[in-house]
Amino acid sequence: MEIFQESVEQKFVFPLGQANVLRDWMEYRLARDPLYYLGTIHSLYYDTTALHLLEEKRNSDYQKTKVRLRWYDTEKDRGNDSVTCYLEVKRKSGTVRRKERLAVTLPAETLDGGIFGNPLVWDLATRAYELGYCPPGTLVPVAEISYKRLRYVDPETGSRFSLDTDIRCLRANHDLFNLNPPVHLDCGVLEQKGASRFLLASHAPIAAFLNKGSFSKYTECVEALLQPMLKRR
Numbered sequence: 001m002e003i004f005q006e007s008v009e010q011k012f013v014f015p016l017g018q019a020n021v022l023r024d025w026m027e028y029r030l031a032r033d034p035l036y037y038l039g040t041i042h043s044l045y046y047d048t049t050a051l052h053l054l055e056e057k058r059n060s061d062y063q064k065t066k067v068r069l070r071w072y073d074t075e076k077d078r079g080n081d082s083v084t085c086y087l088e089v090k091r092k093s094g095t096v097r098r099k100e101r102l103a104v105t106l107p108a109e110t111l112d113g114g115i116f117g118n119p120l121v122w123d124l125a126t127r128a129y130e131l132g133y134c135p136p137g138t139l140v141p142v143a144e145i146s147y148k149r150l151r152y153v154d155p156e157t158g159s160r161f162s163l164d165t166d167i168r169c170l171r172a173n174h175d176l177f178n179l180n181p182p183v184h185l186d187c188g189v190l191e192q193k194g195a196s197r198f199l200l201a202s203h204a205p206i207a208a209f210l211n212k213g214s215f216s217k218y219t220e221c222v223e224a225l226l227q228p229m230l231k232r233r
Helices: 016-029 052-058 119-131 201-209 217-226
Strands: 002-015 038-047 063-072 082-093 096-107 140-153 160-172 187-194
Touching: 002 016, 016 140, 016 160, 016 187, 016 201, 038 052, 038 119, 038 217, 052 063, 052 217, 063 119, 082 119, 096 119, 119 140, 140 217, 160 217
Parallel strands: none
Antiparallel strands: 002 096, 002 187, 038 063, 038 140, 063 082, 082 096, 140 160, 160 187
């Protein structure tokens, strides 16, 4: 089990039309992550059938939890018969986050086919107890969300930044939703992780493009499945 050091996580939403401007600024001002600069992330989110974890976010609860199975295209595209994935429990108290995860190995075909009916995928949710999390009910796979991520490091403060675009839900549990994916969000997210509770002062030139707020890719995509007539950010 890996335990990630607690840090302050800030999220800033921006219109997709500004993505290139922000990327150019990051390339100019920050250093590329030396190990994981570019990649596509896939996250299969777990929740109860009553969507208790979604309600935590909807209600703006101070304590919020996400349980997900995460894998990366760089791992899956190697053509191996098995893929290393990570079962993660991410907790947030206000803006402070804490994350624990377990590395698990799954057959590559498990991630391609009927993922929501696969017993291996369902059974993984029970291992959240190993990460110290007792869910409010039985966890089931709800939705797979993917996005492209660029990662940077601020050389002066050590703060880490990620620029997320092409956020979409391509698969969802048909037992929970009437609307079928895909869902595409018309926004991107800049995440800052470090010690500061505010956007670094050195980033003032791009502040006008950013809207600070509480943002969840899981919540936004699932809300679009539940209420498709509402405009998504």
